[in-house]
Amino acid sequence: MAARDLAALAALFADETRAAFLLALLDGRAWTAGELARHARVAPSTASEHLGKLVAGGVLAEERQGRHRHVRLADPGVAHLVEDLAARAEPAVPEPPRTLRAASAGRAMARGRTCYDHLAGRLGIAITEAMTVRGLLRQDTGFALTDRGVDWFAEFGIPLEAKGRRPVARGCLDLTERRPHLAGIAGAALCRHALESGWCVRIGSGRAVKVTPAGEDALHRALGIAPAIIR
Incomplete structure (x- = not known):
C-alpha cells in the first residue's frame, strides 16, 4: 500500500460523525442512512455525504431494498480495525x-x-x-x-x-x-x-x-x- 493510500484510509476515520457511524455498525447489522443520522444527531443530508465517502473508500458496503439504502461494514477486517482503533483511543480514565x-x-x-x-x-x-x-x-x-x-x-x-x-x-x-x-x-x-x-x-x-x-x-x-x- 502506498503512503497516499494509507493516508486516504486514515482520513476516512478522522471525522467524528463517520467514527460514530462505524462504531454503531459494529453491531453487525445493516443500518439505513436515516437511522445512522439519528444515532449521530446529524442532518440526513450530512449523513448521506459521509456515507458516500465511506462506501467509496471501501469501508462500508451498500445494499438496496426498494427505495431504501442500507449500509454495513464491508467485511470482518474493517470491523477488527474499528474495534482495535477504538480500544487504543480509549482514555486511561474514561469519562463517567x-x-x-x-x-x-x-x-x-x-x-x-x-x-x-x-x-x-x-x-x-x-x-x-x-x-x-x-x-x-x-x-x-x-x-x-x-x-x-x-x-x-x-x-x-x-x-x-x-x-x-x-x-x-x-x-x-x-x-x-x-x-x-x-x-x-x-x-x-x-x-x-x-x-x-x-x-x-x-x-x-x-x-x-x-x-x-x-x-x-x-x-x-x-x-x-x-x-x-x-x-
Missing part, C-alpha cells in the same frame, strides 16, 4: 456516565456484547481464557485453534466454515477489558451458536448481550466458566 441509563448501558456492554460477529466484554474474555486453559486455543504464537479445539467445535456441532482469506482464529483487542478475545471464523461461529442455541440473548437493539441460565449451565459444563464471572 452522565445518567443512570448510560451507566446501566455501559455496565451491560462491559459484561457482554457482540463485536461485529463475535463475543466481547467479560464474556468474550472468559470464553477465550477458558479455551486457552483447556488447550483448545493457543495464544503463545498468535491465536490458533489446537486439534483439540477443532474437535471441540465439532463435538458441539459448530461448523467452522472457511470464508475467503479470513483466519480461523485471531485475537481482537477488547475495548473494555484491554485484553484479546477470540475473533475470526471460530469466534463468529461460537457467537452465532451462542445466540441461536439460547446461551445468550441480545439486550434491546444494541450490541449488549446477556447469558441466560441455560447458557450459564452450558458454558460451565463446556468450558468450566463459573456463572458469577459472566453475570
Whole structure:
C-alpha cells in the first residue's frame, strides 16, 4: 500500500460523525442512512455525504431494498480495525456516565456484547481464557485453534466454515477489558451458536448481550466458566 493510500484510509476515520457511524455498525447489522443520522444527531443530508465517502473508500458496503439504502461494514477486517482503533483511543480514565441509563448501558456492554460477529466484554474474555486453559486455543504464537479445539467445535456441532482469506482464529483487542478475545471464523461461529442455541440473548437493539441460565449451565459444563464471572 502506498503512503497516499494509507493516508486516504486514515482520513476516512478522522471525522467524528463517520467514527460514530462505524462504531454503531459494529453491531453487525445493516443500518439505513436515516437511522445512522439519528444515532449521530446529524442532518440526513450530512449523513448521506459521509456515507458516500465511506462506501467509496471501501469501508462500508451498500445494499438496496426498494427505495431504501442500507449500509454495513464491508467485511470482518474493517470491523477488527474499528474495534482495535477504538480500544487504543480509549482514555486511561474514561469519562463517567452522565445518567443512570448510560451507566446501566455501559455496565451491560462491559459484561457482554457482540463485536461485529463475535463475543466481547467479560464474556468474550472468559470464553477465550477458558479455551486457552483447556488447550483448545493457543495464544503463545498468535491465536490458533489446537486439534483439540477443532474437535471441540465439532463435538458441539459448530461448523467452522472457511470464508475467503479470513483466519480461523485471531485475537481482537477488547475495548473494555484491554485484553484479546477470540475473533475470526471460530469466534463468529461460537457467537452465532451462542445466540441461536439460547446461551445468550441480545439486550434491546444494541450490541449488549446477556447469558441466560441455560447458557450459564452450558458454558460451565463446556468450558468450566463459573456463572458469577459472566453475570
